[in-house]
Amino acid sequence: MTADLTTARLTLRMPDARDHASYSAFFADAEASRFYGGPLLPYQAWERLAADIGHFMLKGFGRFVIEKDGQVIGGCGILDVDGWPGHELTWWLLPAARGQGIAQEASRAVLAWAGTELGWPRVETHFRDENTAARRLTESLGGTKQRRETFPDGIDRDIYAMPTTEKVSA
Numbered sequence: 813m814t815a816d817l818t819t820a821r822l823t824l825r826m827p828d829a830r831d832h833a834s835y836s837a838f839f840a841d842a843e844a845s846r847f848y849g850g851p852l853l854p855y856q857a858w859e860r861l862a863a864d865i866g867h868f869m870l871k872g873f874g875r876f877v878i879e880k881d882g883q884v885i886g887g888c889g890i891l892d893v894d895g896w897p898g899h900e901l902t903w904w905l906l907p908a909a910r911g912q913g914i915a916q917e918a919s920r921a922v923l924a925w926a927g928t929e930l931g932w933p934r935v936e937t938h939f940r941d942e943n944t945a946a947r948r949l950t951e952s953l954g955g956t957k958q959r960r961e962t963f964p965d966g967i968d969r970d971i972y973a974m975p976t977t978e979k980v981s982a
């Protein structure tokens with residue numbers, strides 16, 4: 813069981829069965845989820861939820877859900893999928909939650925957690941070239957490009973690294 817992370821505005825907790833509706837809402841939105849494998853039907857969103865819960869069991873870390881004012885508005889955490897070239901800091905936000913610095917605030921909590929709890933000096937991430945929101949977010953977290961790789965899905969992506977030493981601004 814991984815403890816919750818808290819920031820000034822947010823609580824990050826392990827996903828559980830309550831989160832199916834939030835996952836379904838995000839993945840039903842083709843535009844919002846286009847860089848995240850969407851759109852997906854509700855049963856497919858449930859499979860993503862099950863995988864996110866399972867990731868914590870398999871690796872001891874994973875993608876948290878982000879709660880604000882008691883509502884789940886997105887997710888943020890670290891995935892390390894076997895067969896994929898390395899781990900990644902990853903995020904998704906419902907459209908109404910974007911443009912407020914929420915992914916940045918959640919990421920700072922995850923980076924601090926990775927440094928203190930996992931003992932990692934840095935965390936990597938990657939995204940599609942056209943995902944400008946993910947690039948801006950990564951650069952705002954101190955991320956710098958390390959290398960470019962061809963992923964198992966045949967797509968070339970830049971891989972960035974961010975330091976885990978930043979303090980949570982809660």
Ligand SMILES: CC(C)(COP(=O)(O)OP(=O)(O)OC[C@H]1O[C@@H](n2cnc3c(N)ncnc32)[C@H](O)[C@@H]1OP(=O)(O)O)[C@@H](O)C(=O)NCCC(=O)NCCS
Pocket residue numbers: 844845847848902903904905906909910911912913914915916917938939940943945946948949
């Ligand atoms: C990637 C994603 C999470 C980024 O969301 P975001 O809202 O742009 O990121 P943040 O929550 O950190 O907000 C930053 C924005 O809020 C603004 N902002 C407002 N208040 C702010 C505050 N207090 N602090 C920081 N930024 C603030 C910033 O100016 C910035 O806007 P800009 O991008 O127009 O310059 C979002 O686009 C998403 O969910 N995409 C779909 C999933 C996805 O592609 N994930 C990555 C796959 S690899």
